[in-house]
Amino acid sequence: MSVIDTHHHFLDPEAHYYPWLNDAGQPPHRYGDHSALKRPYLPADYRRDTAGVDLLGSVHVEAEWDPRDPVGEMRFIASQRERSGLPSVAIGQVWLHQPDAARTLEQLAAFDFVRGVRQKPRANPAPGGPPGGMTDAAWLEGYARLEPLGLHYELQTPWWHLPEAARVAGDFPGVRIVINHAGMPSDRGDEGLRAWRTALAAMAAHPHVAIKISGIGEPGGTWRLDANRRVVLEVIDLFGVERCMFGSNYPVDSLCASFQDIFDGFAACVAGFSAEERAQLFVENARRIYRIDV
Structure with missing residues (x-):
């Protein structure tokens, strides 16, 4: 199986500071206990985990590194690329509402392998409640700086904030948005999935x-095929084959399954698609959207 993995993380909490890994008293991950992640995960580990696929490229996504030094993470990634050739490209961290966002974005854009940025906007823990961070004037001012720098925006937010994201998408048509984690369908019941799909359709x-x-x-x-098949197929139905990509979210999703099992699961979900469509989903869309030279 040929693959470009569009979402993984390299991290080293022994050498660098990641609040969610290094600080005591942090809440567990949405998958549960994440103590197994509190160790280095570097290209050699990733190559071991991906040995069963023909890995054509990969995208490192910011790993919630020390928010006081977001550019430091890209220096760390640059050193990994120099030693190992991985990742192919990267997504940096920025806090768009902060006064130093303009300078941070300029510094990130100066790395020739950085394609975009991610910040998890302020969000409510459940549907309802006040508007989220994507309505803040300072955040929108920072977001407007992406297009001139040629950076896209990686969006990770609960599905109930996607209507806010849809308004941002309409107001800034020159900034590509890449939604992370299928829009986070947290409730797999019929009612929950219907609400998730409605919100995702707006995007x-x-x-x-x-x-x-x-x-x-x-x-x-x-990671259950019977639970995930509907999610995979509904996302593709909404966005079309040409706007969907697969990602491992490793090492975080090692809490759920092996890399091979995850990609075998994706392959099983789209087994009925044509060879050309499968190539788009696993390789070609990632190559085009992330500008990866394979």
Whole structure:
């Protein structure tokens, strides 16, 4: 199987500071206990985990590194690329609402392998409640700086904030958005999935929005084909084959399954698609959207 993995993380909490890994008292991950992640995960580890596929490229996504030094993470990634050739490209961290966002974005854009940025906007823990961070004036001012720098935006937010994201997409058609983790379908019941799909459809209406089918394990650390098939197929139905990509979310999703099992699961979900469509989903869309030279 040929693959470009559009979502993984390299990290070293022994040498660098990641609040969610290094600080005591942090809440567990949405999959549950994440203590197994509190160790280095570097290209050699990733090559071991991906040995069963023909890995054509990969995308490192910011790993919630020390927010006081977001550019430091890209220096760390640059050193990994120099030693190992991985990742192919990267997504940096930025806090768009902070006064130093303009300078941070300029510094990130100066790395020739950085394609975009991610910040998890302020969000409510459940549907309802006040508007989230994507409505803040300072955040929108920072977001407007992406297009001149040629950076796209990686969006990770609960599905109930996607209507806010759809308004941002409409107001800034020159900034590509790549939705992370299939729009986070947290409730796999029929009613929950219907609400998730409705919110996601508002994003799919914008042609400059793409989506990564990644990070779709469930609380308790499972990756079930019978639970995920509907998610995978509904995302593709909404966005079309040409705007969907697969990602492992490794090492985080090692809490749920092996890399091979995750990609075998994706392959099983789209077994009925044509060879050309499968090539788009596993390789070609990632090559185009992330500008990866394979």
